[in-house]
Amino acid sequence: MAASSSPPAPLRDAEGGASRLGRRLLLASVGGALLALPKRAPAFGEEGAFNPRIVLTGGSTWEGVRATAPGRWSDEVVRRTSAPGRLRPTIVQADEPQLLAEPFAVWGGSSEVAALTSREVSGLRQFFAMGGVLFVDDFEPEAGAFGKSARREIARVLPEQAPIPIGPENVVFRSFYLMKRAVGRAEGPAQLDAIVRAGAVQVLFSSHDVLGALARDAGGTNSLEVSGGDRQREQAIRLAVNVALYVLCSNYKDDQVHAEHIMRRRGNTK
Numbered sequence: 001m002a003a004s005s006s007p008p009a010p011l012r013d014a015e016g017g018a019s020r021l022g023r024r025l026l027l028a029s030v031g032g033a034l035l036a037l038p039k040r041a042p043a044f045g046e047e048g049a050f051n052p053r054i055v056l057t058g059g060s061t062w063e064g065v066r067a068t069a070p071g072r073w074s075d076e077v078v079r080r081t082s083a084p085g086r087l088r089p090t091i092v093q094a095d096e097p098q099l100l101a102e103p104f105a106v107w108g109g110s111s112e113v114a115a116l117t118s119r120e121v122s123g124l125r126q127f128f129a130m131g132g133v134l135f136v137d138d139f140e141p142e143a144g145a146f147g148k149s150a151r152r153e154i155a156r157v158l159p160e161q162a163p164i165p166i167g168p169e170n171v172v173f174r175s176f177y178l179m180k181r182a183v184g185r186a187e188g189p190a191q192l193d194a195i196v197r198a199g200a201v202q203v204l205f206s207s208h209d210v211l212g213a214l215a216r217d218a219g220g221t222n223s224l225e226v227s228g229g230d231r232q233r234e235q236a237i238r239l240a241v242n243v244a245l246y247v248l249c250s251n252y253k254d255d256q257v258h259a260e261h262i263m264r265r266r267g268n269t270k
Helices: 020-035 065-081 097-101 118-129 145-157 210-214 229-252 259-267
Strands: 054-056 091-093 104-109 133-138 164-166 192-197 200-206
Touching: 065 210, 065 229, 091 097, 097 118, 104 145, 118 133, 118 145, 133 145, 133 210, 133 229, 145 200, 200 229, 210 229
Parallel strands: 054 091, 054 104, 104 133, 133 200
Antiparallel strands: 164 192, 192 200
16 A cells, blocks of 8 residues: 555544644744754754664664665654654664764664674663663564564663553653554554653663554555554554654753763763
C-alpha cells in the first residue's frame, strides 16, 4: 500500500484529549526556539533537525529492507508536525566521537549482537552521560534474540539502572499524539520498556519492529506487511512521531546552545 499523501488528524482520548490548539502551542514553542537560534550558533544536526541516526556496533552494516525507515521517520515528522527533520538520516559507529554530536540514535537488529567493545561501552556511556536518547528496536520480536542481547549490553553501559515499563502515563505516549499503547510491524506488548534517569527517558526498548512498519520502497509502497493492517501501521508511525517530538521538545524547551552543552547540562541532573 502506498503511503498516504496527507496525514490523519491527531488522536483524541475518550474525553476529547489534547486539542489541536494544545499541540499547535507545543509545536509553536519548538518552532519559536528554532527561530530564536542565533545564526552562527551550532545546534543539533541540521539546524536542530530531528535525525534518527542508526548506530552500528561490532562491525555491523546498515542495509536491507529497513534501510529506508529512518528517512520515512523524518519525513513523517516533517509532514505531520512541521518540526525540522533530516530526510537523509546519518549512520554512526558506537565508538566514534560523532556519536556525541547529536542527542538521538537508533539501535536495531534481528539477531543476537556481539558483546560491545570497551570503546563502544565508553562511547555509549558518555552519550548517556550527556543526556542522549537511544531507541532500541527489535526487528524480530517474535524470536527476541536482538532485544535480549541489546538489553544485556546496555546493562553493561548503564549497570546502575534497570528498564521499567512505561505506557500512556508517560510523556512519550503524549508528546504529540495521545497513544494508548505501543505498536510496530508486530503488535507486541502494550508498553515500552525504558531506562529513566533523573525523570528523563534515555533508553527506549521496543519489541515491536517500529522500523519495519516505516520501511518503504523507492515508489513509496510499504515494504513489509504489518500484523494488524493499515490501522496498526498508522499507530506505529504515530509512536515514531511521538518519540521524535519527545527528543525535540526535551532539547529545545529551555534554550538554544550547542549540542554538547545541552547534553552535558541534562546529563548533570543525575
